[in-house]
Amino acid sequence: MTADPAAAIPDALHGAMLLLTAAAVVAPLIAVAVLKLGGFPTSPRTPAAAALLISCLAASGIVLLWNSGNGESFSSGERLGGGSLIQIDGITAVLMPTVAVIELAILLVAPKRFLDVPATARILCAASATFAAFATSHPLVLVAIWVVTALPTWISIRGTPGSRPAARVFATAMLVSLGCLTSGTVMMLVDPPWERHAGIVGNAGGWLVALAVLVRKGIFPFHSWYPALFSGAPMSTALAATMPQIAAYTAVRLLIGHADHGDGVALELVTLSQLALVTAVYGGALALVQRDLRGLIGTLAMSQSAMVLAGLAGKVPMELNGAFCVWISSGLALTGIGLVAWAIESRAGPLSLATPQGRFRDAPELAAFFLLFGLAAIGLPGTLSFVADDLIVSGSLDDQLHAGLMTIASTVLCAIAVLRGWFMVFGGPTAIDGPKHLILRRERVAMTGLLVPLFVLGLYPAPLVRSLERAAGQLLGVPVEESGNPPPSLQESSSGS
Amino acid sequence: MIPLICSVNQTRGLPAGLTQDLVLMLVVAQLLAPAATLAAVGLPALFGFPLGERRTTWCVGAGFATGFAAGLATLVVLWFRNFVPEVVHLGTWFAVGHHAATIELVADGLSVPYVCFSSGLCAVVNAFAGKYLHREPGFTRFFVLLAVFGTGMNLMVLAGSIDVLFAGWEFLGISSALLIGFFHERQNAVKAALRAFTTYRICDVGLLAAGVIVHQAVGSGDFERLFSGTWPHAQCLVPPTTATLVSLLLVFAAMGKSGQVPFSGWLPRAMEGPTPSSAIFYGALSIHAGAYVLLRCEPLLDAAPLARLLLVMIGVGTAIHAVLVGSVQSDLKAMLAYASMTQAGLIFAEIGLGLRTLALIHIVSHAILRSLQILRSPSALHDRHELEAALGGHPGSGGWSFKDMLPEKFQRLLYRVALERGFEEMAVMRGVVDPVWRGLERLDAAERSWVEWLGKSWSWRHRRGGP
Numbered sequence: 001m002t003a004d005p006a007a008a009i010p011d012a013l014h015g016a017m018l019l020l021t022a023a024a025v026v027a028p029l030i031a032v033a034v035l036k037l038g039g040f041p042t043s044p045r046t047p048a049a050a051a052l053l054i055s056c057l058a059a060s061g062i063v064l065l066w067n068s069g070n071g072e073s074f075s076s077g078e079r080l081g082g083g084s085l086i087q088i089d090g091i092t093a094v095l096m097p098t099v100a101v102i103e104l105a106i107l108l109v110a111p112k113r114f115l116d117v118p119a120t121a122r123i124l125c126a127a128s129a130t131f132a133a134f135a136t137s138h139p140l141v142l143v144a145i146w147v148v149t150a151l152p153t154w155i156s157i158r159g160t161p162g163s164r165p166a167a168r169v170f171a172t173a174m175l176v177s178l179g180c181l182t183s184g185t186v187m188m189l190v191d192p193p194w195e196r197h198a199g200i201v202g203n204a205g206g207w208l209v210a211l212a213v214l215v216r217k218g219i220f221p222f223h224s225w226y227p228a229l230f231s232g233a234p235m236s237t238a239l240a241a242t243m244p245q246i247a248a249y250t251a252v253r254l255l256i257g258h259a260d261h262g263d264g265v266a267l268e269l270v271t272l273s274q275l276a277l278v279t280a281v282y283g284g285a286l287a288l289v290q291r292d293l294r295g296l297i298g299t300l301a302m303s304q305s306a307m308v309l310a311g312l313a314g315k316v317p318m319e320l321n322g323a324f325c326v327w328i329s330s331g332l333a334l335t336g337i338g339l340v341a342w343a344i345e346s347r348a349g350p351l352s353l354a355t356p357q358g359r360f361r362d363a364p365e366l367a368a369f370f371l372l373f374g375l376a377a378i379g380l381p382g383t384l385s386f387v388a389d390d391l392i393v394s395g396s397l398d399d400q401l402h403a404g405l406m407t408i409a410s411t412v413l414c415a416i417a418v419l420r421g422w423f424m425v426f427g428g429p430t431a432i433d434g435p436k437h438l439i440l441r442r443e444r445v446a447m448t449g450l451l452v453p454l455f456v457l458g459l460y461p462a463p464l465v466r467s468l469e470r471a472a473g474q475l476l477g478v479p480v481e482e483s484g485n486p487p488p489s490l491q492e493s494s495s496g497s
Numbered sequence: 498m499i500p501l502i503c504s505v506n507q508t509r510g511l512p513a514g515l516t517q518d519l520v521l522m523l524v525v526a527q528l529l530a531p532a533a534t535l536a537a538v539g540l541p542a543l544f545g546f547p548l549g550e551r552r553t554t555w556c557v558g559a560g561f562a563t564g565f566a567a568g569l570a571t572l573v574v575l576w577f578r579n580f581v582p583e584v585v586h587l588g589t590w591f592a593v594g595h596h597a598a599t600i601e602l603v604a605d606g607l608s609v610p611y612v613c614f615s616s617g618l619c620a621v622v623n624a625f626a627g628k629y630l631h632r633e634p635g636f637t638r639f640f641v642l643l644a645v646f647g648t649g650m651n652l653m654v655l656a657g658s659i660d661v662l663f664a665g666w667e668f669l670g671i672s673s674a675l676l677i678g679f680f681h682e683r684q685n686a687v688k689a690a691l692r693a694f695t696t697y698r699i700c701d702v703g704l705l706a707a708g709v710i711v712h713q714a715v716g717s718g719d720f721e722r723l724f725s726g727t728w729p730h731a732q733c734l735v736p737p738t739t740a741t742l743v744s745l746l747l748v749f750a751a752m753g754k755s756g757q758v759p760f761s762g763w764l765p766r767a768m769e770g771p772t773p774s775s776a777i778f779y780g781a782l783s784i785h786a787g788a789y790v791l792l793r794c795e796p797l798l799d800a801a802p803l804a805r806l807l808l809v810m811i812g813v814g815t816a817i818h819a820v821l822v823g824s825v826q827s828d829l830k831a832m833l834a835y836a837s838m839t840q841a842g843l844i845f846a847e848i849g850l851g852l853r854t855l856a857l858i859h860i861v862s863h864a865i866l867r868s869l870q871i872l873r874s875p876s877a878l879h880d881r882h883e884l885e886a887a888l889g890g891h892p893g894s895g896g897w898s899f900k901d902m903l904p905e906k907f908q909r910l911l912y913r914v915a916l917e918r919g920f921e922e923m924a925v926m927r928g929v930v931d932p933v934w935r936g937l938e939r940l941d942a943a944e945r946s947w948v949e950w951l952g953k954s955w956s957w958r959h960r961r962g963g964p
Contacts, residue, residue: 164952165951165953166952168951168952168953169951172951224948224951225948225951227944285940286937286941289941316594318593356681356684356687360681360682361634365543365545372543375671380667380671381667386664387598390598391593394596394712395596397709397713401713408705412698416695419674419691419694420691423687427678427686429683429684444545448544461590461591462590462592
């Protein structure tokens with residue numbers, strides 16, 4: 001048998017992608033083993049950062065390989081339901097580097113006194129599980145990953161003094177969502193809605209999965225645990241639990257592409273997206289009246305993460321594309337805001353928004369980073385969030401104009417809330433002889449690492465948008481249009497004239 | 498990205514290709530010059546190595562001067578082309594399916610003179626601020642924000658599509674709010690900045706919604722698809738209903754940025770910022786940004802009599818309100834803010850009446866006079882003393898005033914109304930802001946109670962009411 005050279009190239013490509021995925025997932029686990037064995041005499045930050053840097057590089061390698069392979073998806077391993085044990089496609093390629101950068105930034109900014117070996121191990125385990133999630137579409141593996149990612153978060157909150165109530169709220173939400181996800185997934189496997197003429201069991205399973213996503217993503221009316229988590233948990237835990245948006249990923253894998261729906265979007269997802277729009281506006285409105293910085297970040301995170309789900313129900317790749325852009329931009333920007341807040345809190349204690357705190361003189365560079373992350377979160381032109389909002393609003397013009405208007409309302413409310421937060425934290429009278437809180441080098445590296453993609457991709461978004469368009473087209477099962485062409489209606493009218 | 502220019506053949510002896518290339522380069526220079534200074538001054542400051550005062554002033558000033566020179570050169574080239582508009586396509590920013598965000602600029606008889614005017618004014622204020630803010634702790638921050646403003650202003654003025662216009666508009670808003678809160682250690686400055694930004698964002702909804710409607714109506718945000726022809730005689734290309742809706746939304750957006758009633762409360766408070774920024778923002782450029790947008794979209798207004806009527810009513814109402822309230826102000830900068838508001842109101846009325854060229858002349862002359870007045874305001878007492886010394890005594894009162902014709906009782910009533918700022922702010926605060934804010938606070942309190950209840954320990958001992 002002679003080997004086909006044309007087929008050999010994709011095989012080599014797929015092999016390399018598999019290797020890089022394994023490296024991204026395993027590197028943090030090796031670092032955990034090293035830390036547990038006590039084989040590293042210095043701070044646990046060093047081996048952990050090295051491991052996450054490897055994951056970052058591996059994830060970047062996946063992007064390059066995916067793009068060089070013309071954006072074809074690659075799956076391997078056992079297949080169950082609609083998914084495979086290993087699935088690497090546009091979503092993996094685009095989202096895994098984002099998550100890797102977020103995890104690395106969290107580790108770099110974490111205050112020294114917080115970062116003992118157990119805390120570092122928890123961060124690394126959660127990171128490894130998150131990377132694994134973005135490389136699979138297997139329903140049962142996703143259920144397992146939900147458990148694995150929720151557990152370190154709960155342990156971390158429970159171990160924080162005074163945070164037992166927050167741990168209970170989190171545990172309640174997670175138990176409900178896990179119960180729904182497990183039962184829903186089993187029902188969907190028994191009566192798969194991926195195939196035509198699915199029965200009542202399969203459809204009920206789909207709705208249970210949607211309910212699980214609703215709870216895990218903090219969508220109205222199950223949103224209350226989101227701000228509670230930010231108020232009670234260490235910032236690293238709250239950010240690591242919410243920013244990768246495993247629930248949105250699950251919704252993408254399990255609810256998009258059902259055969260019973262002609263346009264490829266399940267009714268469950270459409271319902272979720274409408275509730276998500278309400279959450280986006282409601283979260284923005286609540287963010288306006290928060291009295292402490294953590295509450296502000298929690299409600300902003302609630303609003304922004306809802307925007308992701310709001311775009312996922314789009315029937316055209318443009319909305320889905322916008323949702324992915326929000327996923328990346330809100331993840332990076334809110335992580336940045338959270339980390340700046342954490343850096344200031346670790347120096348000066350909790351920050352109230354009831355009166356101006358006057359932190360500008362103490363920490364001018366942190367103030368600048370907070371402002372830039374804030375502007376990058378609220379759709380300032382030249383940042384990725386502007387592109388994301390533009391895509392969601394433009395995508396919604398054809399069939400759901402209200403989605404565009406609610407997106408605008410949410411952006412306006414979040415913008416006012418962010419600037420209020422900035423002025424309340426950094427404005428106000430200060431003691432001239434007070435201590436200076438200079439930014440540390442590792443903090444500056446982490447924050448710059450988060451900031452650069454937000455502005456670079458905002459100023460030059462074309463490659464990202466093209467990649468996401470391919471990913472969205474694959475998910476919806478629609479051919480990707482030639483970008484920049486006018487819509488068919490306009491083409492007809494112009495040819496007619 | 499391949500730059501491309503609409504070909505136009507009417508030129509006064511210059512080859513068409515040459516003028517096209519020239520305009521492209523000059524327009525890009527007008528935009529990039531302030532943006533480059535923003536990067537040159539802002540990035541070193543962000544990474545802990547701010548430039549010195551002299552270098553900062555020089556760098557930002559050079560950017561504005563380059564923009565001014567490029568604007569003048571464009572004006573000359575346009576003169577050779579009989580002021581026929583040049584639409585400069587800088588390429589596609591990003592495209593998905595049938596949606597393409599294009600970077601489209603326009604060089605015509607409105608945009609290019611306005612860029613010259615705004616860049617020149619920015620350069621003058623930059624030179625003034627270099628001395629005025631000497632050794633001020635936020636020196637670099639001021640100039641970074643001034644560069645953001647200059648970039649945004651040029652982007653807005655040269656915009657050839659509603660998307661690009663919105664981008665510039667946003668930069669204006671954010672730099673304005675941050676400069677009002679420049680003296681962040683003062684609580685009043687922080688409050689004033691938040692008030693201004695909130696008003697801006699609420700009114701920005703108008704521009705965003707207008708953009709959405711324009712995209713839905715013509716499939717793109719390009720002005721070429723909305724109107725055609727040479728300013729100020731362009732023709733509207735969309736149906737009157739669309740034109741009316743878009744015009745009304747643009748008027749709403751312009752009201753916020755130009756401090757028109759009932760969104761005027763932020764303007765006198767905006768004088769909390771440093772004097773140079775007050776001069777350039779609220780005496781000259783930012784206050785007229787709304788008027789500029791209306792002038793740019795004037796063919797839509799032509800097709801929307803309802804919007805024009807509204808514009809006249811708002812403008813005249815604001816002018817009367819500002820004259821009345823401004824006349825009882827005891828603070829010079831607040832008085833100047835109300836004077837700016839009066840003129841902005843009159844400019845709105847002129848645009849509503851269709852007097853576009855007069856409105857443009859009014860904008861330019863008012864901006865120059867008012868910015869000079871605001872820049873001189875810190876030295877007002879000194880100037881007064883010099884004047885008195887030169888005259889050998891007090892210069893005397895102003896003579897006859899309109900208010901002298903009114904009955905004394907009515908004068909007292911007006912005085913009371915003016916002291917209360919026409920009850921405008923009270924009505925907005927009590928009628929809208931306070932109820933909304935209280936409602937949101939109640940919702941937040943309910944959320945907290947619910948979370949507290951969820952987080953309670955549900956052990957047997959707790960249920961029995963034990964400790």
